Amino acid sequence: MSDKILVAYASRFGATAGVAEAIGKNLAEHGAQVDVLPIKAVKDISPYRAVVVGSAINAGAWLPEALQFVQEHQADLRRKPFAAFLVCMTLTMKNGEQYRSHVSTWLEPVRALVRPVSEGLFAGALDIGKIPSFSDRLKFRISVLSGVWKEGDHRDWNAIHAWAESLYPLLISVS
Template sequence: MNDKILITYASRSGSTAEIAEAIGKTIAQNGAQVDVLPMREVTDLTLYRAVVAGSAIRKSKWLPEAMQFVQTLRSELRQKPFATFTVSITLAMSNTDQYRQAVSEWIQPVRLQVRPLSEGLFAGMLDFHKLPLTFDSLLLGGVVALGIFPKGDRRDWNAIRSWAEGIRPLL
């Protein structure tokens, strides 16, 4: 039976994973069976009637395992209702059309593989305590110090739940 809905995510510091959990809870509210799983653990979609896939953004791209997921499973994904969500700090700077358009362009490689029914774009979280000390995180610290990216938890749970409610009838 393929009656379940899969919410799957790629996350490095956990903020996208928590958004996936919140989406899963909202979609399960009308009694649907939902699995929330990291993408690395998903190899077979036959159990699922619909898939919601989300990734954190790093350097203006979905995480590599998220792109890999879409590429590898594109034939199956094209046969099912499919929605995406994308988590970035850019949307914490501003949620205006200009910024949404920029973030939306980063998802074009996903669209070229499978066209989603809906695309959620959410502000994420920058918590330097949760980031390993790497060249990239130091660079990011500089961008925050310059006031370009904001830090802290910028997730808007009402926006996330409201998007999940909106896609529920499509899945």
């Protein structure tokens, strides 16, 4: 078995890609060989000893290609250490931490396929100008105006690094 770790992600506007890169960098600092790739670029997971999959949340769910990836590779993923993370705006809300257990339920469809050895729940970023759909832009503008959350980059790099640190021993443990 190789020592390579895959960090695969689904991202629409780059925030989740950045989280995946940070996790990959942290794992590489421990000496692991790491590939950080968008999910659509991954064809074969057999070269990897462990897999981390992360997605942005849209409408209370992982992006479809991320769940589809876990579905397609579920048999293989059950035989390797597998970790999952999500990136969302709910955790950026004032008192967002009180929604952590609700946010965690968004990983239920993933758990139903393959149980992760660890789960990361992270605050993301919002740039309304980047959202292509007019109605989504409108909804987000209203949510910002009504004080639900603020635009900008809310990623908590300390929390992301702490999770990646805790992940390394779980991913390299003999399976």
